[in-house]
Amino acid sequence: MEILDSVQMASADKYTIEKIGIPSTVLMENAASGIAEIIKNLDVKKDKIAVFAGSGNNGGDGITLARKCYNAGYKIDLYLTSPPEKLKGDPLLNYNILQYYPVRIFNAFEDKLLEDYDIIVDSIFGTGLTRPVEGKYKSLIKKLNELPGFKIAIDMPSGLAGNTNAVIGECFRADVTVTMCRAKIPHKIYPAKKFCGKVEVVDISIPDFAVASVKPYIYEITENNIEKLNKRESDSHKGKFGHAVIIGGSAGKTGAALMASKSCAKAGAGLTTTVIPSALNLAAELGNPEVMSFPAGSGDYFRENDAKDVTEFINDKTVAAIGPGMGRNDKTIEFIKQIIAATNLPLVIDADGLYGLDQNDFEKLRFRSIITPHIGEFARIVNKTNEEVINNKLELVREFSTNYGIVTVLKSADTIIGIPDGTIFVLNTGTPALAKGGSGDCLTGLITSFVSQNCTFKNSAVYGVWILGKTAEHLTNIYNERTILVSDLIDNLWIEINELYRNN
Numbered sequence: 001m002e003i004l005d006s007v008q009m010a011s012a013d014k015y016t017i018e019k020i021g022i023p024s025t026v027l028m029e030n031a032a033s034g035i036a037e038i039i040k041n042l043d044v045k046k047d048k049i050a051v052f053a054g055s056g057n058n059g060g061d062g063i064t065l066a067r068k069c070y071n072a073g074y075k076i077d078l079y080l081t082s083p084p085e086k087l088k089g090d091p092l093l094n095y096n097i098l099q100y101y102p103v104r105i106f107n108a109f110e111d112k113l114l115e116d117y118d119i120i121v122d123s124i125f126g127t128g129l130t131r132p133v134e135g136k137y138k139s140l141i142k143k144l145n146e147l148p149g150f151k152i153a154i155d156m157p158s159g160l161a162g163n164t165n166a167v168i169g170e171c172f173r174a175d176v177t178v179t180m181c182r183a184k185i186p187h188k189i190y191p192a193k194k195f196c197g198k199v200e201v202v203d204i205s206i207p208d209f210a211v212a213s214v215k216p217y218i219y220e221i222t223e224n225n226i227e228k229l230n231k232r233e234s235d236s237h238k239g240k241f242g243h244a245v246i247i248g249g250s251a252g253k254t255g256a257a258l259m260a261s262k263s264c265a266k267a268g269a270g271l272t273t274t275v276i277p278s279a280l281n282l283a284a285e286l287g288n289p290e291v292m293s294f295p296a297g298s299g300d301y302f303r304e305n306d307a308k309d310v311t312e313f314i315n316d317k318t319v320a321a322i323g324p325g326m327g328r329n330d331k332t333i334e335f336i337k338q339i340i341a342a343t344n345l346p347l348v349i350d351a352d353g354l355y356g357l358d359q360n361d362f363e364k365l366r367f368r369s370i371i372t373p374h375i376g377e378f379a380r381i382v383n384k385t386n387e388e389v390i391n392n393k394l395e396l397v398r399e400f401s402t403n404y405g406i407v408t409v410l411k412s413a414d415t416i417i418g419i420p421d422g423t424i425f426v427l428n429t430g431t432p433a434l435a436k437g438g439s440g441d442c443l444t445g446l447i448t449s450f451v452s453q454n455c456t457f458k459n460s461a462v463y464g465v466w467i468l469g470k471t472a473e474h475l476t477n478i479y480n481e482r483t484i485l486v487s488d489l490i491d492n493l494w495i496e497i498n499e500l501y502r503n504n
Ligand SMILES: NC(=O)C1=CN([C@@H]2O[C@H](COP(=O)(O)OP(=O)(O)OC[C@H]3O[C@@H](n4cnc5c(N)ncnc54)[C@H](OP(=O)(O)O)[C@@H]3O)[C@@H](O)[C@H]2O)[C@@H](O)CC1
Pocket: 013, 017, 024, 027, 028, 031, 054, 055, 056, 057, 058, 059, 060, 061, 124, 125, 126, 127, 128, 129, 130, 131, 132, 133, 134, 137, 154, 155, 156, 180, 204
């Protein structure tokens, strides 16, 4: 499903109203009906509802909702943030209609809140907000957050801006956000996402072709649109599923290479080899019997002198991952740079593998690579602070992927995948069980495995993130989010892989 920014949403509205001719009043009516329906279905007490409405169209949705809630039999009070004389257009029209209904109307700043409400509806600002709220609006939002009732935001929690995942200032903290037509950026991407609660999308009669007309470029991967995995031909053999190589390990971090390799084999690569500093080879031989190993050099970390042998070994393979547990020794960094320069093989680069890379190295990776940095690793790559990356994830990932022709998997509680044509995929799978060393190594192994099995880079990245996240969700449901180890995730990869086969 597409994720829109506020400008795209406004353009899709405009297209629907002006080109197709559906009146904006109808859209507002539909929005209010959709929100009322969601309120009816909520499993919370809802005898007394307060709607806080601003002067724009978001306020108009709230004013219209007050009428719908009255019709549904709830006791409803409306608190306006501006004098009624300031209303215009559809909000004014709906305010005038509401005069015929026995709904009490107050001023949100001047009148005292009358009762303890079961539900607080925030329709102060929607996608029209572009700057942080200040003064009395800020105080009002703070006050609403302190009220005990269940909190519903219409379209956006007031205080968030519709075109960024950054939290720009004080904002309403919703239990449920009901948005129109499509989810917007802050609904789906942290840190703004944290303020939205559960996001419900209502259809207000904006057709798919109106959405397509605004050229969306951000998509959320869900159960409904993830491509299914193909069943294997009955006469297939291991040669069909590629030979994947995981280059990793250094003294103290051998396990990272082993976990990535095991994940790779488990997800279906035809053959998997761990390329490992020779002093650590025994651990690979004993630790992963299903995986082969190639001992490199003579020490317990990679050095530039090992690059020639390793390049020769990997050159006829299908894909190589570089990074898990390699360490950051200068000689290891030189080794990685030489491998990148000396081979044209598809590469998946993660963790320490990314540490010493510069613009020159990334240029050499064009159209044959996937990188899988977490926030800190990506901040280093693009020369920004972690904070800047968190608040500008979409733009930074898009810019990097299009400039260098590299698939970028920016990992965090949500994961953003950027592909070279400028499309962004957002995945919200996973649980805090993954906030544990080694999850990233498992992801590297999974992505490498799917590249080896001839999936596109985009699909390989999507499958890796999806399967890792869903596996964590399954296990968190059974156990908890603390005690799950990466080896548990690897043992249980089959659960989600089975799901991806369903119905084909
Ligand atoms: N169009 C349609 O067909 C449909 C639209 N729909 C609904 O419309 C919503 C968008 O409506 P919108 O564009 O009127 O903007 P909205 O979010 O109400 O806010 C604008 C108002 O806030 C004010 N303001 C802004 N920032 C401020 C600040 N920091 N501090 C103080 N004031 C500030 C700003 O004043 P200004 O700064 O411009 O003077 C203006 O008065 C959308 O989210 C959805 O709910 C649905 O009904 C479906 C059909």
